[in-house]
C-alpha cells in the first residue's frame with residue numbers, strides 16, 4: 511500500500527483501502543486518491559441549464575458552416591447532463607504558470623482534450639457539494655499517464671469534475687454527438703453535417719460572380735465619369751464659342767485656347783491615323799511573310815510528291 515500525502519499541507523493521508531476519496535486529518539483538504547498520489551479534488555458547477563444548452567445547440571445548427579437543413583431537420587435523441595472527470599495540471603513553464611487539462615477517462619467525446627477551467631471557478635468537492643440531477647462519470651485513467659508529456663515543473667494537480675451536456679442528435683438517418691461546456695457554453699463537435707463542398711462551391715461561385723458584377727459596375731461608373739467629364743468639356747467649349755460669336759470683340763484667350771485644342775486634337779487624330787497605317791502596313795508585311803513561308807514549306811512537299819510520282823513511273827516502266 512503506497513503512502514499518500516496531502517497535496518496542501520504534506521501530512522500523511524490515511525486512505526481506506528478501496529476508497530478514492532480521502533480527507534486530510536490536519537487541514538481538512540478533500541483529495542482524490544489516484545493510483546500513485548493524492549490530488550486536489552474539485553467540481554466546476556454548471557452555469558448553463560438544460561434549456562439554455564438546447565438554445566446554444568439550436569444556434570449552432572444554424573451556423574454558416576452547417577448543412578442548410580440542419581437547424582430544422584435535426585432531432586435531439588438524447589441529452590445527458592454530466593460531470594466529466596479531467597485532470598488539471600498547473601505547471602511552471604519558463605517561470606510562468608500554465609494550465610493543462612486532460613481527460614481522466616477514455617472517451618471519444620469531442621472537446622474533452624480542449625476543455626478550459628476558468629480560474630477560481632471550481633469548488634472543493636466534498637460532502638457538502640451536490641451534483642443535483644447530473645450524472646457523475648468515474649475516472650479510468652491514471653494521472654501518471656500524463657506526467658511524462660507535461661512541460662515545466664508541477665505547481666499542483668487536481669481531479670476536476672467538469673460540467674458538460676452530451677447531446678446526441680439525428681440528421682438524415684445518421685447519428686452525431688455534440689458536447690456543450692456547461693460552464694462556458696462552448697460547443698464541441700466531432701464530424702457533423704456541414705455544408706457539402708458542392709454547396710460551398712456554389713456559394714463561393716456566387717460570391718465570385720457578385721464580385722465580377724461589382725467590378726464591372728465600378729468600371730462603368732468610371733467610364734460614366736469620363737463621359738460626363740468629356741461632355742462637360744464639349745459643352746463648355748460650345749458655350750465659350752457662343753460667347754465668342756456673340757461678342758465681335760473676341761476674348762482672345764478663350765478662342766486661342768479653343769483652336770489650340772482643336773489643333774492638338776487634329777494632330778492626335780493624324781498621329782492615330784499614321785499609327786493605323788503603320789499597323790496595317792505591318793500586318794500586310796506579316797501576311798506577306800506568312801504567305802512566303804507557307805509557299806516555302808509547300809515547295810519541298812510538292813517536289814517530293816513529284817519525285818515519288820517519277821519513281822513510281824520508272825518502276826512501272828521497269829516491270
Ligand SMILES: [Zn+2]
Pocket residue numbers: 516517518519520521534535536537538539
Ligand atoms: Zn492537509
